[in-house]
Structures are given as C-alpha cells and as structure tokens.
Amino acid sequence: MAELKERNPRAWRRRLRFELAAVASIEHYTAVLGQWIMDNRRLDEAGVDPTMLDLLRWHGAEEVEHRSVVFDVYKAFGGGYAMRVLAWVVSLFFLYWALIGGSLYLLRQDPTITRRVTFPRVYRSYRRSVRRGTVPGVFRLLLGEAPVYLRPGHHPSKVCSTPRALEYLKTSPAARSAGYDPY
Ligand SMILES: [Fe+2]
Structure with missing residues (x-):
C-alpha cells in the first residue's frame, strides 16, 4: 500500500476507499449479529455454557458499540454510494466463506466431536x-x-441499540468479575 501511495496516489485513495467500504459492510453484519446474540434468549434456554455465552454477548455488544466508526471514516474519505454497493457484494462472498468455511474448519479442529464432520451432516444440524x-x-x-x-441514506446509527450495548458492556458477568463496577 505504501508503494502504491508513492507511485499512484489516486489509485491508492481508491483502494483505501474500497477497503473501508468492505469493512463498513462487514461491520454492519457483525453489529446485526451482535444485537442478535444480546437479544436472543433461546441460547439461555438451551443451556449454553454461561461463560461462553457472556463472552459472545460481550463481543456482540462491543460490535454494536463501534458499528459506525468505519462507515464514518469511509464517508470522511469521500466514499460514495456506488463503491459501497460494490464492496457490499464482495464482502458477501467473504462473509459466506467466513461463516460457513470458518464454522466447518472449527468443527473439524474440535477434539470433542468424534463423528466425521461432513457438509451434509453440519448443514442438517445447522437447519x-x-x-x-x-x-x-x-x-x-x-x-x-x-x-x-443498501438504502442510500443508510447510517449505522439507524440500526441496533447503543444504549443496550453499553448496558451489557457495563453489566456483563465477565466485566463485573474483573472488578468493573459501573455504579
Ligand atoms: Fe467490529
């Protein structure tokens, strides 16, 4: 990137904008997933390990909390709508790979899973x-x-809840056991 900046500043700015737009799009999804895991009660009912659930919710809250940062930087760099759409399409492929390929990879590394991890088996369990x-x-x-x-006037502040995220970050069992006292 540094070499491109020297050689062709215009191309460098274009590439930077594209990368910012791609990350802004991924951040939209991580924020939506963050809100989902904070709000989801089915996981508690299903008996998910509470420490692991808190870890995931804490991370979800943190994703909601910083969801506007990259989007705002993209806008500050003069990023427009067309590139936002293009980067969204590219980021979908990345997310598809990360969510499906990443899950398969992790399941295959888990020594507690004794059955062979195959795509059809994982897909049935996922459904x-x-x-x-x-x-x-x-x-x-x-x-x-x-x-x-993809709404042209979209801004991350219009989705998810910052007060809910901040509340969770303050009251998360892990934060409290680490000595954080919000009151
Ligand atoms: Fe993030």
Missing part, C-alpha cells in the same frame, strides 16, 4: 438450530439485510 432459534439463518441474514444496508 435444526436455525429452527430452534439458537443460530441465525445465514442466507436470510446476508440477503435480508440488503434493503437495510
């Missing part, structure tokens, strides 16, 4: 979990958010 409400539906998430994120 069951979506029906139970303990996992978000990936396709609905990726494409269902398109009308929200």
